[in-house]
Amino acid sequence: MSLYRGIVFLASIFLLFGAHVSADAVSDLQDKGRAAINAELAKSKTCTAAKLKVRKEWGNVTVSDRKAYIKAVLCLFNSPSKLPAGVAPGAKSRYDDFVVTHITQTLNIHGTGSFLSWHRYFTWSYEQALVNECGYNGTQPYWDWGRWAADPESSPIFDGSDTSMSGNGLKVKHAATINSPAQNGGGCVQTGPFKNISVNLGPVSPVADPAPPRNPAANGLGYNPRCLRRDLGPYLTTRYTTTAQIAALITSTNAIGTFQDTLQGGTGLHGSAHFTIGSDPGGDFYNSPGDPAFWLLHSMIDRVWYIWQTQDLTNRMQVIAGQTNMFGGGAISKLTDNINITYVNKDVYPMSSLMSTVDGPFCYVYE
Numbered sequence: 001m002s003l004y005r006g007i008v009f010l011a012s013i014f015l016l017f018g019a020h021v022s023a024d025a026v027s028d029l030q031d032k033g034r035a036a037i038n039a040e041l042a043k044s045k046t047c048t049a050a051k052l053k054v055r056k057e058w059g060n061v062t063v064s065d066r067k068a069y070i071k072a073v074l075c076l077f078n079s080p081s082k083l084p085a086g087v088a089p090g091a092k093s094r095y096d097d098f099v100v101t102h103i104t105q106t107l108n109i110h111g112t113g114s115f116l117s118w119h120r121y122f123t124w125s126y127e128q129a130l131v132n133e134c135g136y137n138g139t140q141p142y143w144d145w146g147r148w149a150a151d152p153e154s155s156p157i158f159d160g161s162d163t164s165m166s167g168n169g170l171k172v173k174h175a176a177t178i179n180s181p182a183q184n185g186g187g188c189v190q191t192g193p194f195k196n197i198s199v200n201l202g203p204v205s206p207v208a209d210p211a212p213p214r215n216p217a218a219n220g221l222g223y224n225p226r227c228l229r230r231d232l233g234p235y236l237t238t239r240y241t242t243t244a245q246i247a248a249l250i251t252s253t254n255a256i257g258t259f260q261d262t263l264q265g266g267t268g269l270h271g272s273a274h275f276t277i278g279s280d281p282g283g284d285f286y287n288s289p290g291d292p293a294f295w296l297l298h299s300m301i302d303r304v305w306y307i308w309q310t311q312d313l314t315n316r317m318q319v320i321a322g323q324t325n326m327f328g329g330g331a332i333s334k335l336t337d338n339i340n341i342t343y344v345n346k347d348v349y350p351m352s353s354l355m356s357t358v359d360g361p362f363c364y365v366y367e
């Protein structure tokens with residue numbers, strides 16, 4: 001065979017098989033950590049291989065499972081609130097109970113030692129509500145920001161189809177925010193399964209143009225019904241949440257403090273993903289769970305933490321850093337500190353019980 005034909009032959013082999021065997025860099029790290037999780041599972045007091053659940057990327061969830069997930073989320077929007085009278089007059093649905101829980105604890109769950117474990121437990125409790133209160137039998141999907149970084153609007157998560165989490169907001173003329181130039185939406189979401197939901201709570205700290213109407217209560221818990229808005233676009237994802245950047249965070253940070261601070265820093269993965277949804281309530285630090293894509297975003301935050309942990313479980317499982325108040329105030333956070341999200345899950349756990357995804361209340365891995 002001539003040299004030329006040899007090269008063509010090798011290139012064809014690569015095209016046929018190479019593209020399939022090489023997963024992305026973050027999935028490679030995930031696969032590398034899986035043996036450590038399996039060893040942890042074998043020691044678990046609560047989780048077994050038979051009970052283990054697998055959380056998947058939205059693009060890898062089957063169409064019928066996406067529909068089942070959407071149906072269960074709509075069920076939470078259509079179920080009554082269970083909050084005791086007087087806690088939040090604006091909470092009209094069971095879904096709103098989760099939003100209220102986040103609003104009232106915001107200053108003690110971000111930039112604190114509890115950020116990762118609080119949001120892990122919060123997201124899992126939401127998944128539990130979908131299962132136990134709305135008949136869902138799947139798992140909480142995640143949004144891999146890197147996979148769709150080039151164009152989030154065309155992803156199966158935000159393409160506006162009836163198997164998406166609804167599309168962008170209507171394109172309206174609007175100003176840049178401090179976090180991003182104006183992107184491709186800014187108005188009300190008018191496509192997909194969630195086009196008709198009512199955002200009832202907040203705003204508390206809106207980062208959106210035009211500004212949402214003020215809440216009748218200063219704490220944002222009054223009734224303030226309005227449309228769901230988004231301002232999706234590629235500005236932040238192409239700059240700050242690429243697969244290479246996600247992998248770099250996992251491989252270049254050894255200390256939990258550095259890991260969580262980099263994740264949450266100015267142009268870190270967490271804020272960049274939130275401001276990619278943007279607008280109202282997506283761009284509101286307190287009220288962001290009012291957008292149902294919040295849970296896919298935070299499942300990915302949890303996945304990044306999980307993958308980071310699995311690279312060195314012995315040193316990265318039961319570790320914590322930070323204080324109890326977002327502004328650096330309060331006490332030093334301890335693994336014995338309780339996480340209490342009372343209205344959406346009555347079970348209170350110390351953070352030490354929320355560090356492993358295959359022990360304590362949890363029994364899941366990522367794929």
Ligand SMILES: *[C@@H]1O[C@H](CO)[C@@H](O)[C@H](O)[C@H]1NC(C)=O
Pocket residue numbers: 137138
């Ligand atoms: C979940 O529900 C779907 C549809 O109702 C069904 O096809 C599937 O077998 C169920 N899966 C499990 C694990 O129960």
Ligand SMILES: *[C@@H]1O[C@H](CO)[C@@H](O)[C@H](O)[C@H]1NC(C)=O
Pocket residue numbers: 196
């Ligand atoms: C949209 O929501 C409103 C208020 O909840 C309801 O009256 C209306 O029937 C809904 N429309 C559709 C198409 O679901």
Ligand SMILES: *[C@@H]1O[C@H](CO)[C@@H](O)[C@H](O)[C@H]1NC(C)=O
Pocket residue numbers: 338340341342348
């Ligand atoms: C959890 O918070 C609720 C509401 O603030 C409170 O009533 C309850 O006593 C707390 N539970 C624990 C165990 O701290």
Ligand SMILES: *[C@@H]1O[C@H](CO)[C@@H](O)[C@H](O)[C@H]1NC(C)=O
Pocket residue numbers: 023027057059060367
């Ligand atoms: C998604 O599915 C594709 C095709 O089956 C697979 O190659 C890829 O690894 C999956 N990605 C994730 C994140 O599971």
Ligand SMILES: [Cu+2]
Pocket residue numbers: 102109110119
């Ligand atoms: Cu949060």
